[in-house]
Amino acid sequence: MHELSLCQALVTLVRERVGPRPITQLRRITVAIGSLAGVDADAFAFAFGAIRDQALHTACQLELVSVAAMAVCDNCGRRGAIVYASAGCVRCGHWPLVLEPGGDDIYLSDLQFIDSGCDINSIQ
Numbered sequence: 001m002h003e004l005s006l007c008q009a010l011v012t013l014v015r016e017r018v019g020p021r022p023i024t025q026l027r028r029i030t031v032a033i034g035s036l037a038g039v040d041a042d043a044f045a046f047a048f049g050a051i052r053d054q055a056l057h058t059a060c061q062l063e064l065v066s067v068a069a070m071a072v073c074d075n076c077g078r079r080g081a082i083v084y085a086s087a088g089c090v091r092c093g094h095w096p097l098v099l100e101p102g103g104d105d106i107y108l109s110d111l112q113f114i115d116s117g118c119d120i121n122s123i124q
């Protein structure tokens with residue numbers, strides 16, 4: 001289950017981004033998962049739940065955002081979502097397509113903190 005390894009890497013990255021702020025102020029982590037990233041969102045959420053309490057703290061929530069893989073045909077210029085990395089152009093049949101960034105990645109897209117009272121700050 002490589003999702004557990006991904007979650008452990010996420011925790012390391014989150015701790016770097018949090019810096020000197022108390023980790024208990026972290027309320028939400030938003031992670032974007034591209035449709036071609038090869039990451040099972042349910043398994044990722046399960047793995048996060050398994051390590052969260054010790055690695056971060058219980059009040060820290062995980063939000064997963066799905067990102068559709070988009071590609072452009074450099075022959076006819078058509079742009080559209082693709083389901084397979086090896087997909088060809090549905091308009092002209094050209095192959096390969098140029099995959100846009102994000103569709104085959106998993107990345108930390110946002111951190112939300114609560115400082116005092118109800119102030120919520122975001123860093124990206």
Ligand SMILES: [Zn+2]
Binds near residue numbers: 073074094
């Ligand atoms: Zn095309």
